[in-house]
Ligand SMILES: Nc1ncnc2c1ncn2[C@@H]1O[C@H](COP(=O)(O)OP(=O)(O)O)[C@@H](O)[C@H]1O
C-alpha cells in the first residue's frame with residue numbers, strides 16, 4: 001500500500017461528502033476559471049486583432065474610459081492621414097446601439113429591439129481587407145449615402161438574416177449587402193456600416209470614437225518611428241491653436257489602460273475571491289469533520305508510531321486531493337460553460353469558447369492553495385490529538 | 395537505579411502519573427522491569443492504573459515523575475519517541491482498533507510507513523507473511539467488519555508485529571472475545587512470544603493469561619503490590635510444557 005492509497009481510501013469512505021465537497025469547490029474554482037478565462041480571452045483577442053491588422057498606434061479621446069464613451073474629432077483623423085509617415089488610418093464610430101430586426105408596421109407598432117455593437121467605418125478603412133466575406137460583398141466608397149451594412153456571421157445566424165434582408169438601426173432602414181467572418185470574434189456579432197450615415201443618424205457629425213494607424217517604418221529602430229509619429233499626433237493643434245483631447249498609445253498599452261478590460265478583470269477577481277473564500281471555508285468544514293469523526297483512528301495511528309508530521313501530511317494530503325479533484329471538475333466545467341455561453345445567441349459572439357492554459361494552471365494552483373489553507377487548521381488539530389485520549393475508553 | 399535498568403529491556407523506575415482531571419494519582423511510584431523475551435502478566439482491579447502504566451511503558455504518554463528506560467537508556471531525553479514506538483513496540487488493544495476502511499493486509503501495513511524503509515510491494519508481502527503467521531492469510535483482502543472479533547484481534551496482532559518490535563504491549567487483548575477465541579489468541583500470543591523471543595506485557599483479568607506468563611505482577615491503587623519476583627522464578631524450560639499443546 002502506498003501512503004497516497006491510504007489517503008484516497010479516507011476520501012472514498014465518505015463518497016457523498018467527498019463528492020459534495022468536490023462539487024462545491026469545483027463551482028468556486030470553475031467560476032473563477034471561467035470568469036478570468038473570459039476576460040483573458042477578450043484581452044487576447046483584442047491584442048491579436050491589433051497585431052494581425054498591423055496596428056502601431058491607437059487613438060482615443062483622452063480621459064475616455066473606453067472606446068464607446070470616447071469622442072474624437074474627425075479633423076484629427078484627417079490630419080493624421082495627411083502625415084507622410086502614416087501608412088494607413090482606420091477610423092470608427094463604435095456604438096452599442098438599439099436596433100430592430102424589422103421595421104414597424106404602423107405608428108403604434110414597436111418591434112422587439114435588441115442591443116448590438118455597431119462599427120461605423122470609413123470606407124477606406126484597412127480593416128475591410130481582412131474581413132472574410134462569406135456571402136454578398138464588402139462595403140465600398142460608392143455605397144455612401146445608401147444606408148447599407150454588412151453583418152457578422154454570428155449575428156446573421158443568431159438573427160436569421162441574410163444578404164438582401166433589412167434591419168432598422170436607430171429607426172432607420174438598412175439593407176444587408178454582405179455577411180462576413182472576422183478573425184476578431186467580437187466583430188462576428190456586430191454590424192459594420194458607413195461612418196457618415198451613422199454619424200448623421202446618431203447626431204454625432206464628424207465624430208469618431210477612435211482611430212488606429214500603421215506607421216511607415218524606415219529607420220533601423222521601428223519603435224522610434226512609431227514614437228515619433230505618436231509625438232507628432234499629440235502635438236496637433238485645432239484651428240484655435242488648442243491641443244486636441246486625444247490620447248495615442250501603442251496597442252499593448254492601450255489595452256492595459258482600457259478601463260473596460262481592467263474592470264472586467266477586477267470584477268472577475270472580486271467574484272472569484274468571494275467564491276474562493278467560500279471554497280476555503282467549505283474545505284475547512286469538511287476536513288474538520290473528517291478529523292473529528294476520526295479522532296480515535298488518528299490516536300491509533302499515533303499509537304502505532306506515526307509522528308505528528310505524518311498525521312498532518314495525511315490530512316493535508318486529503319485536502320489537496322479534494323482540491324485537485326475539484327480543479328479538474330471545475331476546469332472542465334469552465335471550458336464547457338464558456339463553450340455553451342459562446343453558443344448562446346444572447347452573447348452574439350462576445351464570449352469565446354475555451355480557456356487559456358495559463359488561466360487553468362492558475363486555477364489549479366489556487367485550488368491547491370485552498371486545500372492547504374482549508375486543511376491547515378484541521379491538520380493542526382489532528383496533530384495535537386493525544387493517542388492516550390483516543391484509546392482511553394478501550 | 396541505572397544498573398537495575400540496564401539488566402532489563404524496558405524498565406520503569408518510580409513512575410508517577412496524575413491526570414489533570416483525575417482526583418487521585420493514577421500511578422503512585424511504580425517500579426517494574428521487563429526482560430528480553432520475558433512474558434509478564436499484569437493484573438489488578440479496574441482503575442488501579444494498569445492501562446496508564448502500559449501507556450507510559452509504550453511512550454504513548456510521559457510520566458509526571460520517575461523515568462522509563464529502554465536497554466538502560468532513559469526515554470525522557472529521546473527526541474524520536476514516535477520512531478522508537480513504531481520500531482520497538484507493538485500494541486494490542488482490547489477493542490482491536492483496526493482502521494475500518496482498510497483491508498486486513500492494509501491494516502497490517504499502517505505501522506510500516508514508520509518502520510525500516512520498504513517498497514510498497516515489500517510492505518504488502520510482509521503483511522501477507524504476518525497474516526499467515528496469525529492464521530489470517532486467507533482473509534487478507536477482508537475489511538474488519540467482514541471479520542469475526544477473534545479474527546480482528548489476530549489481524550491486530552499481525553499489525554503489532556509489523557516492524558518486528560522487541561516488545562509487545564497488550565491491554566486486555568481477550569477482553570472482547572468469547573472463551574474459544576480468547577484461548578486461540580492467547581495460544582497465538584504465547585507461541586509468537588516464544589518463537590520471536592518477544593518481551594510480552596499483558597494486562598489481563600484472565601487466569602488463563604496469568605498461568606502462561608513467566609511472571610505475574612499485581613497492582614492496586616496505582617502501585618505494584620507484588621511484582622512476581624518474590625516467588626521462585628519459573629525456569630523458562632519449565633514454562634514450555636504449558637504451551638507445548640499449541
Ligand atoms: N485520560 C484520563 N484522564 C483522567 N483520568 C484518567 C485518564 N485515564 C485514566 N484515568 C484514571 O486513572 C485511573 C487509572 O486508570 P487506568 O490506568 O485506565 O486503570 P485500569 O487500566 O487499571 O483500569 C482511573 O482512576 C482512571 O479513571
Ligand SMILES: [Mg+2]
Nearest residue numbers: 444445446565
Ligand atoms: Mg485499563
